[in-house]
Amino acid sequence: MKVVTGVVGNDIHVVANRLIEISLQARGFEVFNLGVNTYLEEFIDAVIETDANILLISSLNGEAEGWCRELNILKSKYKQLKDVVFMLGGNLAVGEKTTQEIVPKFKDYGFDLVFHQVDLNTGLDELEKYIKANR
Amino acid sequence: MSLLQEEREIIVQNEYADSFDFQEIEEFVKNASKNLFISHNFKNKNKMLVQPRGGFPTYEKQFALNEFFVKANVDVLPLTIDSNTRLNDYAMAKKMLRLSEENEVDMLNGYPLVNHGYRTTRKMITHFDKPVSLRHGTPDARLLIETAIASGIFEIEGGPITYLLPYSKNFPLDKAFLYWKYVERVCANYSKLNEPINRESFGPLTATLVPPCITIVIQLLEMLLSLEEGVKSFSVSFSQTGSVNQDIVTSAVLKKMAKYYAKKIDCEDAQINLVYHQWMGAFPSNKDYSESLINTSTVIAALVKADKIITKTRDEAFGIPTKEANAKTVANTQYTLRILQGLPNIVNEQEEEILTQEVKSIMEAVFNDSADTLWRKVFNSIKNGTIDVPFSPHIINNNEVVTVRDKDKNIRIIKRGNLPISDKCFEYEKSKCNLDKDATSIVNDIIHDIGIMQ
Numbered sequence: 001m002k003v004v005t006g007v008v009g010n011d012i013h014v015v016a017n018r019l020i021e022i023s024l025q026a027r028g029f030e031v032f033n034l035g036v037n038t039y040l041e042e043f044i045d046a047v048i049e050t051d052a053n054i055l056l057i058s059s060l061n062g063e064a065e066g067w068c069r070e071l072n073i074l075k076s077k078y079k080q081l082k083d084v085v086f087m088l089g090g091n092l093a094v095g096e097k098t099t100q101e102i103v104p105k106f107k108d109y110g111f112d113l114v115f116h117q118v119d120l121n122t123g124l125d126e127l128e129k130y131i132k133a134n135r
Numbered sequence: 136m137s138l139l140q141e142e143r144e145i146i147v148q149n150e151y152a153d154s155f156d157f158q159e160i161e162e163f164v165k166n167a168s169k170n171l172f173i174s175h176n177f178k179n180k181n182k183m184l185v186q187p188r189g190g191f192p193t194y195e196k197q198f199a200l201n202e203f204f205v206k207a208n209v210d211v212l213p214l215t216i217d218s219n220t221r222l223n224d225y226a227m228a229k230k231m232l233r234l235s236e237e238n239e240v241d242m243l244n245g246y247p248l249v250n251h252g253y254r255t256t257r258k259m260i261t262h263f264d265k266p267v268s269l270r271h272g273t274p275d276a277r278l279l280i281e282t283a284i285a286s287g288i289f290e291i292e293g294g295p296i297t298y299l300l301p302y303s304k305n306f307p308l309d310k311a312f313l314y315w316k317y318v319e320r321v322c323a324n325y326s327k328l329n330e331p332i333n334r335e336s337f338g339p340l341t342a343t344l345v346p347p348c349i350t351i352v353i354q355l356l357e358m359l360l361s362l363e364e365g366v367k368s369f370s371v372s373f374s375q376t377g378s379v380n381q382d383i384v385t386s387a388v389l390k391k392m393a394k395y396y397a398k399k400i401d402c403e404d405a406q407i408n409l410v411y412h413q414w415m416g417a418f419p420s421n422k423d424y425s426e427s428l429i430n431t432s433t434v435i436a437a438l439v440k441a442d443k444i445i446t447k448t449r450d451e452a453f454g455i456p457t458k459e460a461n462a463k464t465v466a467n468t469q470y471t472l473r474i475l476q477g478l479p480n481i482v483n484e485q486e487e488e489i490l491t492q493e494v495k496s497i498m499e500a501v502f503n504d505s506a507d508t509l510w511r512k513v514f515n516s517i518k519n520g521t522i523d524v525p526f527s528p529h530i531i532n533n534n535e536v537v538t539v540r541d542k543d544k545n546i547r548i549i550k551r552g553n554l555p556i557s558d559k560c561f562e563y564e565k566s567k568c569n570l571d572k573d574a575t576s577i578v579n580d581i582i583h584d585i586g587i588m589q
Contacts, residue, residue, distance in 0.1 A: 037304045
C-alpha cells in the first residue's frame with residue numbers, strides 16, 4: 001500500500017517525520033515522504049500523483065487546525081480521493097487540550113483517523129486495524 | 136575594480152544597512168586591537184577559550200549581557216543574530232527591533248546586526264575589547280558578514296553545508312555555495328591587514344544521531360572550501376556525541392585529518408583550531424541535572440583538548456536563557472577547567488582506525504566526482520547521498536542513512552544508504568549493535584537514543 005506523509009504548515013520538526021517514514025517502511029508500506037513544511041494542497045497533489053491509499057499528516061507545533069480545515073473542500077473536488085484513508089497525528093493543539101475536544105473537530109474537517117499525543121506505534125497499529133476493517 | 140569589489144559595492148547598497156565606507160573600514164581593521172581577533176587569542180592564551188551563546192534585540196540589552204559575561208570571566212563574546220536577519224528580511228527585523236525598543240518585550244530571538252549597523256555596533260565591540268564570534272544560520276550572509284567585520288567581529292561561524300542542511304527545507308544549495316564563497320574571499324582579504332579573521336564551521340549539524348564520519352567529512356570539506364579562498368585561520372567543530380569514547384575518537388581523527396587535507400592543498404600554514412559544543416540535543420527539564428550535564432561536557436572538552444568550548448545553560452529546556460543563567464555557566468565552566476589537571480591521554484586505536492578509513496572513503500568519493508570545482512563536487516555528493524545527514528529537513532538530503540546507539544552509547548550506522556564506506560567498516564559498525572530485533576523495536580530504540588540526556 002502507498003502512503004503519502006509529511007508535516008503540515010510552517011512546521012519544521014523533522015525528527016518525528018523521519019521516524020514515521022522508517023516505521024511505515026518497516027511495516028511494508030511504500031512511502032512518499034514530502035518532509036516538513038508542506039501545505040495541504042501539496043499533500044492532495046501528491047496523493048493523486050502517486051495514486052496513494054493513505055495520507056498521513058503529522059504536526060508538532062500545534063498549528064495543524066489552521067492548515068487542515070479545508071480538507072473536505074479539497075476532497076469534494078477530486079473523486080479519486082473517495083477511497084483514500086486520511087490520518088492526522090501528533091500534537092494537535094497549542095496549549096493543553098483534551099482528546100475529547102480535538103478528535104471530533106478534526107473528524108469534521110474530513111479525517112478518518114485522528115491521534116492527539118498518541119505514541120507512534122500505537123497510531124500505526126490503529127491505522128492497520130482500520131485498513132483491515134474497511135477492506 | 137575587481138569583480139568581487141563590484142559585487143561588494145552592490146551588496147552593501149541596501150536601504151536597511153549603513154552607508155559603507157570601505158576605506159575607513161580597512162583602516163579600522165588594520166589598526167584594530169589584537170584582542171579582538173580570536174585567532175590572536177588562540178595563539179597566545181594558553182587555555183581553552185570559553186564562549187557562551189547569546190543575542191538580544193536592543194543595543195542596551197546586548198550591552199548588559201556582555202557586561203555579565205565579562206564579569207563571569209568570559210574569553211569570547213557571542214553575537215547571535217535574529218531569525219529575520221538570517222533570512223535577509225531586514226524590513227521585519229527593523230519593525231520588530233522598534234517594537235522591542237518601545238516596549239519591554241523582546242520581539243526578536245537575536246541581535247539584528249544589519250539594522251543596528253556597523254557604526255553603532257563597533258562602539259560596543261571596541262568597548263569590551265574581547266573577541267566576538269558571529270553566530271547565525273544564514274544561507275546568504277554577504278551583507279551580514281560585511282557589517283560584522285566592519286563592526287570588529289573577527290570570527291564568523293557557518294558554511295554552505297552546515298548552515299543549510301540542518302536549517303532549511305528548500306533554499307538552493309548551489310546558491311549557498313556561491314554566497315559563502317563571497318564570505319570566504321572577504322574574510323581572506325581582510326585577513327591580510329592585521330591578524331587573520333577566523334572562520335568556524337558548525338559541526339553539530341542536526342545534533343540528532345549524526346555519525347562521526349559524516350560530521351568529520353563535512354568539517355573537512357568546509358575547511359577546504361574556506362582555505363582554498365585564502366582563509367588563514369579556521370575552526371573545525373563537533374558537539375558532544377553522548378559517548379565519551381566516541382568524543383575522544385572523533386576529536387583525534389578530526390584533528391589528524393584536518394592537518395592531512397590542509398597540507399594536501401598546500402595550506403599547512405593555516406591555523407586549524409578545534410571547537411567543542413556542549414550537548415546540543417534535548418536537555419533534561421530538571422535544571423540541576425542540566426548543570427550536571429554541562430559540567431560533564433566541560434570535562435570531555437578538556438579530555439579532547441579543545442581550543443574553545445561553547446556553552447549551554449541550565450535554562451536550555453525552557454527557551455532563551457536569562458543573562459544571569461548564561462553568565463553562571465561561563466563562570467562554572469571556567470572553574471571546572473581550572474581544576475582539571477593531569478588528565479590522562481586516552482587513545483582507542485581500533486576505533487580511530489575504523490573512523491579514519493570511513494572518512495577517507497567518503498572524501499575520496501567526493502574528490503572523484505567528475506565536476507570541475509570542489510564546491511560542485513561537494514554539491515553533487517550531497518545530491519547523490521555520498522554525504523547524507525540524518526534528520527536533515529532539506530529536500531536535497533538523501534535521508535537513507537540510519538543510525539542507533541550501541542550499548543556504550545556510541546552512534547553506529549546500521550543502514551548506509553549511498554555512503555561509500557567499506558564493507559569491513561560497515562560490518563564493524565553493525566557488529567556493535569543488536570539487530571535481531573524487529574523493526575518496531577529499532578524505531579523505539581532510535582527514539583530512546585535521541586533523548587538519552589533527558
